[in-house]
Amino acid sequence: MTPVYRQIIDHPSAWTRRSLGGDGPLRRRLTAAELDGVDRLLDATAHLAPQQATRADFDHPAVNALMAGLRDEIMHGRGAVIVEGLDPGRYDAERLERIYWGLGTHLGIGAAQSARGDRLGYVQNQADDEVKRGYRSLRELHMHTDSYELVGLMCVRKAKSGGLSGLVSGLALHNEILRTRPELLEPLYRGYRYASDEARFSSKAITDEAIPAFCAVDGVVSCCYEPAHMKNAAQYLGEPLPADLAQACDYFDELSMRDDLALRLQLQPGEFMLWHNYICLHSRTAFEDDPQQRRLLLRLWLSVPDGRPVDPAFRIRAETYERIYREARARAA
Template sequence: MTETLQQPYTGPSAWTRAQMEADKSWIYTLSPAEVAEIRAAVAVARGTGKPLEAITREDFPLATLPRRLDALGEELENGRGFEMWRGLPVDEWSIEERSVAYWGLGLYLGTAVVQNARGELFGHVRDTTAGADPQTNANTRFYHTNRAAPFHVDGADIVGLMCVRTAKAGGASLVVSSTSIYNALLRDHPDVIPLLYQPLWFDHRGERNAVTGKPYWVTSICGWTHGKLSMMYLRNFIESAQRYEGAPPLTEGHRRLLDLIDHYAESPELCLSMAFLPGDIQWLNNHVTLHSRTEFTDWEEEDKKRWLMRLWLNRHERNRFTETYGYYGIAPDAR
């Protein structure tokens, strides 16, 4: 267990919707020169003949963009905790070129980690389940459906989502500061704060932990260590873990806490909605943000359906991230 934060968190990650709507510096538009630099790096990487996941940073040479990517890493780690990059010409690229460009940029931010039991390092967010409901099927993942996703974190320091195609309607991206949610709980419902630091069971939802072999892992929703606050929130994973023998039953207090987190995550005070455009990349620090999306209606034509590419990245400075967040935002066995 970590210490308990009893005062409002005052770091730059504790933002509100109004602040982000008033200051759009979180949107970074790539210049024509930067796009040309990425195109050249894609050509070099493809010229190596390596499969995507074997491409290294040295295979994807960038001249000026590493400084901007370093600034992005600093913003994610010690700033607001998210940023949107805009302007990649995905409509002009083949699937291979899109993938190499995205993978190559990710190499400058961190190391890719597996996203599921199949060992995938490069993921795709598409509706492939024909209307399956993850709320009633504990082994279904929201990113394979068109359903509205609950607010959650992913199993790495950073998640990147690159938009290739948008839906016919809906599918807006929602982002909220988890440190601001904490501040709202502390302000309005201080009695629930101790529950944030109690261990809970989280369901792997049809997959098993590579270390323990168990279908669940145990951690707390929040951790406070080294002056940093981190939140790990996956309500449906917490609730579906109740199916396992030996799981400590959720109390009324726990369910009230989960309701309150959802309430503040969805609130007009904190919830920031942003439209995804083709060529956008949304970068998020999972320790200090929660993300979600609205339900969407997809196109009938297969080649027009909504499609995001996804990376899960651990920072290169892993020791610093471990020391900073104490692994509480992202459990080491959650992947």
């Protein structure tokens, strides 16, 4: 277990809704030159399936400069960006997928998100999903982190109602816990074993190692938090969560939804968010679909070589999905 970090984090990534004054400072509108570069890349890669494009295929000076700036903000600045300016009337769903995947190649390596091997996840209600994964449902999703270092969502179609996205800095939550309930940091740094919904269909339902909610490596604090997976593991093990961890998770959840800390926004078609998954947590309100125009977001999970220094246990979640996908391919062979 890494030592508990006991200083207030004074860094742009420890933002709050109050300090930002809303989501405006996270927003970046594409320029005419950048949009022209995107159009040229769409033409140049039209012979490829959207996810066949590589970083070398998606190379243009204006787009390169755009993505270098976004990467710097995500990795070293506030940890999140919201990009606007893609006209959904001009780009259909296939072209938006091509754009989003191509831009993602500038940031990291697309990773499998399920046993299906989807590297660009379709965040859409699928009533027949036997695994009941959250991103294939209509239900509310509490504040949590995902499994890889960088995560993104692009809106293709909005819901009939609901489906607001939430974003909160895990480092701001760390600051608030340190100020108000510092005794709760220790159980969060200790963490607990994980059991994802999909892992129960694999050879190993529960991780061997505890995964901490916070770690501090080389003086850098990071966050990895999914309480539902901890509760699943406790159920499999036939034991309750440790009392101090359960109390810490309850307080963490309470803070993560506070209006002065968390942002809530409705992504519009053509807009997309990218964030550092070890800095920011995200959520979603429940939604109602239009049967004729079902809500659809595209999700990226990106691994980053030589990325943020974190406890190796953070990467166990990613390794779990890689293993689940390998096993599914072996069964299908």
